[in-house]
Amino acid sequence: MPTRKVVIVAFPGVQSLDVTGPLEVFHGAGLATGGGYEVVVATLDGGTVRTSSGLVLGGDVALPELDAIDTLIVAGGRGTRPRVADPALVDWLRRRAPDARRIAAVCSGAFLLAEAGLLDGRRVTSHWAVCGELARRYPAVEVDPEPIYTRDGNVWTSAGVTAGMDLALAIVEEDLGREVALAVARGLVLFLRRPGGQSQFSAQLAFQYAERDAVRDLQQWMLDHPESDLCVEAMADRVAMSPRHFARRFRAEVGETPARYVERVRVEVARRRLEETTDPIDAVAPACGFGTTETMRRAFVRGLGVAPAEYRRRFRSPVPVR
Numbered sequence: 001m002p003t004r005k006v007v008i009v010a011f012p013g014v015q016s017l018d019v020t021g022p023l024e025v026f027h028g029a030g031l032a033t034g035g036g037y038e039v040v041v042a043t044l045d046g047g048t049v050r051t052s053s054g055l056v057l058g059g060d061v062a063l064p065e066l067d068a069i070d071t072l073i074v075a076g077g078r079g080t081r082p083r084v085a086d087p088a089l090v091d092w093l094r095r096r097a098p099d100a101r102r103i104a105a106v107c108s109g110a111f112l113l114a115e116a117g118l119l120d121g122r123r124v125t126s127h128w129a130v131c132g133e134l135a136r137r138y139p140a141v142e143v144d145p146e147p148i149y150t151r152d153g154n155v156w157t158s159a160g161v162t163a164g165m166d167l168a169l170a171i172v173e174e175d176l177g178r179e180v181a182l183a184v185a186r187g188l189v190l191f192l193r194r195p196g197g198q199s200q201f202s203a204q205l206a207f208q209y210a211e212r213d214a215v216r217d218l219q220q221w222m223l224d225h226p227e228s229d230l231c232v233e234a235m236a237d238r239v240a241m242s243p244r245h246f247a248r249r250f251r252a253e254v255g256e257t258p259a260r261y262v263e264r265v266r267v268e269v270a271r272r273r274l275e276e277t278t279d280p281i282d283a284v285a286p287a288c289g290f291g292t293t294e295t296m297r298r299a300f301v302r303g304l305g306v307a308p309a310e311y312r313r314r315f316r317s318p319v320p321v322r
Helices: 016-033 087-099 109-115 128-137 162-176 178-188 213-224 232-238 243-254 258-276 281-287 293-304 308-315
Strands: 004-009 037-043 071-074 102-106 149-152 155-158
Touching (some): 016 102, 016 162, 016 178, 102 109, 149 162, 213 232, 258 281, 258 308
Parallel strands (some): 004 037
16 A cells, blocks of 8 residues: 655644644554555744644654655644745745645645635635635635535645544545545544535634624523524514614624524524434424424525434434433
């Protein structure tokens, strides 16, 4: 079996799990096959780098000293933004990345590939919190904030942290087959494998926090009481506003209409119940404010691209929380 060289690029301010997560997956695949991958961590000078959490990682090799590369992975983290202004790193990526059989970015590592011009015309993803910035800075890149990971030709990108391990497992499955990938996933207690098209579900409500205390308090109350009457009139009464003024202020501060936000809240609460309980779907729907199971099904398909029953099949915890 040929040994494939996987190079993970690290730099000051890198997210440690963006390096070590994929590294553990490829290392596990190597153990499972008696070879398969040679994994090295590369830094500009081959020395150590301090991660965003303060952990010090040692480099195995300096970037200029690398020879043939099968798979090049650029990690992400807070340090990516300063690095886009580092000509040594960006120029190296521009020159050497096209020689690799496969290029990948974990999380905000996509900024470095984009700065090097390697993502132009490609469909990519990143951590939901930075997708807007990525799209603004690099308009030639098609940024999709929804998937856990994407593949466009030989370019792979993923959302943050654990999604980098999903991406690595998908690569292992492509290279070495499902059985090897499954063995690695079992060893690391991971799913094999969350589909790349799965939405970054937990980010559903992360963007929308109002400026006013009253509206923020209402948002939290909605999460705790999704089954309540959440019509505009009832919500406006809770924050002591007229319905018209409330609807206008809510949209201005939250970024979407009250009705759309209410549906997202109810889907968020419902998906958690589907993951964490064995409650039947026809009980989850009214408990989360949906009038019927069909109403919930349509909301799930709109918001998550999957029906409630299929969502539960994929993501329910092996041991329900209650």
